[in-house]
Amino acid sequence: xxxxxxxxxxxxxxxxxxxxxxxxxxxxxxxxxxxxxxxxxxxxxxxxxxxxxxxxxxxxxxxxxxxxxxxxxxxxxxxxxxxxxxxxxxxxxxxxxxxxxxxxxxxxxxxxxxxxxxxxxxxxxxxxxxxxxxxxxxxxxxxxxx
Numbered sequence: 205x206x207x208x209x210x211x212x213x214x215x216x217x218x219x220x221x222x223x224x225x226x227x228x229x230x231x232x233x234x235x236x237x238x239x240x241x242x243x244x245x246x247x248x249x250x251x252x253x254x255x256x257x258x259x260x261x262x263x264x265x266x267x268x269x270x271x272x273x274x275x276x277x278x279x280x281x282x283x284x285x286x287x288x289x290x291x292x293x294x295x296x297x298x299x300x301x302x303x304x305x306x307x308x309x310x311x312x313x314x315x316x317x318x319x320x321x322x323x324x325x326x327x328x329x330x331x332x333x334x335x336x337x338x339x340x341x342x343x344x345x346x347x348x349x350x
Contacts (some may be wrong), residue, residue, distance in 0.1 A: 226314050233257070238311020239265070240302040290350040305330070 219320050226237040226259070235257075273280055284291060305327045313331070314329040316324020342350055 220312070222314055223318070226310070229261075231317065236311055236315045237261075238315065240299075240306045240308035241306075241311055244303070286350055299332075301334070335340070 227234055229237045242258050244262050245254060246262065286294075298308075304313065307324070307327065307333055311327065312321075312324035312327040317328060342348060
């Protein structure tokens with residue numbers, strides 16, 4: 205995968221927008237903006253009346269992506285150098301990992317660390333270490349073949 209549009213400025217602006225959105229959601233609704241938990245709640249709703257805000261959240265994410273694709277189509281110029289099967293397996297593994305970790309990088313990494321949650325700090329460190337180990341294994345052990 206090659207990131208062609210990375211700049212420190214665009215990354216900083218994106219991080220700032222994510223932080224503002226997460227803080228806004230916590231202040232306004234009292235909920236943590238963990239995307240995997242929100243999506244899981246759509247698939248496996250646990251409480252009545254708990255789905256509308258989740259659909260609105262996901263619709264907002266998708267709408268923002270659609271607008272960005274229209275306004276800045278070059279932002280989606282990402283070259284993935286893996287097979288479709290590898291991408292699907294990787295996505296499923298991420299889903300299993302977020303389920304085992306009770307959250308993803310948005311919930312633990314953005315919101316949890318921002319609240320100084322030890323559990324989230326440990327989870328985020330584990331995400332990072334597993335990512336490094338996975339890339340190292342794929343590139344060094346298997347020669348980048350997947």
